[in-house]
Amino acid sequence: MDLLQLKYFQTVARREHITQAAKELNIAQPSLSQTIARLEDDLGVSLFDRLGRNIRLNEAGRVFLQHVENAFTELEKGKREAVRISGKYEEVITLASIHLPIVSEMLASFVAKHPETRFRFQQGCYNSMKQLLKDKEIDLCLSAPPIELPNATSITLLTEELRLLVPAGHRLAARDSIHLIEAEKEAFIGLKTGFGLRDATDSLSRKAGFTPNVIFEVEDPALLHKLVRAGIGIAFIPALWDMDNTDPAAVSVRIADPNCFRTISLTWLERQELSPSFERFRLYLIEYFHKLQQRLVSSAYSAGESSRSIIGLERLI
Template sequence: MELLQLQYFQTVARHEHMTKAAQELRIAQPALSKTISRLEEDLGVPLFDRQGRHIRLNTCGRAFLGKVNAALALLEEGRKEAADLAGMEHGSIHLAAPTLDRLTEPLGAFLSRHPDVKVRITQASTEEMARLIDSGEVDFCFSALPLEGHGIRSASVLKEEVYLAVPAGHRLAGRSSISLKEIADEPFIGYKEGVLFQQMNDAFFREAGIAPRFVCRVDEPSAIAKLVQAGLGVALIGGCGKDPSAMLTTVPIEHPVCKRDFQIFWHDKRYLSLAARKFRDAIVEFYANPQDENVAISSEKITSQ
């Protein structure tokens, strides 16, 4: 039994789909199928139920997967400990986040000081992130939505206020504040369902008791500002993520309270390398620095832009 077989099995078990697993592993599907078959031969039991092109973990596969996850997590912890003994320059960090919009700047600042640290980033949903931390596949998750799970710890790193962005000359442009109820009939620009920011915005809408009339849904935050500026509609926009060049008119929201709390999550039973611990401290410090223009943007500053 080889380590590569176990890593391949773990990926196939997660997807329960040979093609998707082969794409993630960047190997040919026939080679992956052969590796899994050889592993099953070594064990003497099938790990998957196969029905045509569909595969599902069977009872033996689920039991084996639990042990494989534990074994690979321990090996990864051992690798991190060994790297720590060799020094910070040999460290590595694996992050997971649903969006990189608030992560790129602190990550860039950290790498400028520690250029030899290896960083890997995985984009994942909130549900996926909880599993990745629990299994030890990632060191940290970065999200504004809570992660549930035994042993998962967190630190708040960035609190930002959410504003209403409106086109120039809009009827609400001169207001000092508004209630979300006032935009119930406005053409609204939002994110596609499942996008982190839209999940948070939906919670604000539910609290306000409205269902926005969406005229456009996008994937990227940068598209929101451009569409509002073009006059297509209004949108919710975070103060820390606003593009200063967009020249948007933004209005504070009085009710409900619309704020995002970005946190970094880790598992208290998993070993964190020296590089990972340094990164956790660095990202908290980056956003705690009151001199950093990205940390806290007052409503007066945003509204005047």
């Protein structure tokens, strides 16, 4: 039994799929199958139940996986400790986030105060970030809605209103607010399915009584503004994306019905220990988004928005 065998087993156990695990590990499927078979021979027990091409962790496999995960955790802790003692310690915080216009400002502010901290940052959709967190490839995740996983903790950071972004001159542009059903016949620009915002707005549209006619799908949320400005269609937009918008070519319109809000959450996996840098950054995020929530409320007051909108934004203050 060696570490490579255990790493292969860990990947297969998480995927419960030999082909997917082989692809992730970048090895041939027969080689992976043979490695797992040799591990089971060494242990003298079967770790998986095999039903045709499908495999499932059995009770022995689940128990063994828990100990393997603990072993790798201890090895990683030992590695960090050895590097720290050598004087070459440099902690890296791995963060994944949905598209948020404030990310660069948020990270720059923290790094200015703690220049010794290093980051690896990834931007992605809900499904990809959930897999990264599940595979322990990231430490922290900013998402909407919250990511639910065993042994993971999520807290709400911010509540924001969802609005409709329309071109200047559009029939809805002069309205203070609309009922979402009024946009039933409109052409929509949206993110691809799998992005949290797309799933949320599809659900809100169904609640209003229609399925949006999405004629243009994008992966880069920044394109939504450009395509709306070009007059291709209208789009749902979170309040954060619109907070400092001064573009005269596009106008955001409030949605009075149904209730259109989303929450941004912070999720992390439970650990036996929280490093000082990790905990410092986690607390910083909580404080940063609290102040951001206050800015949204102040913006709503200054814009003269309804009490319904302001009360919704004030939930976290």
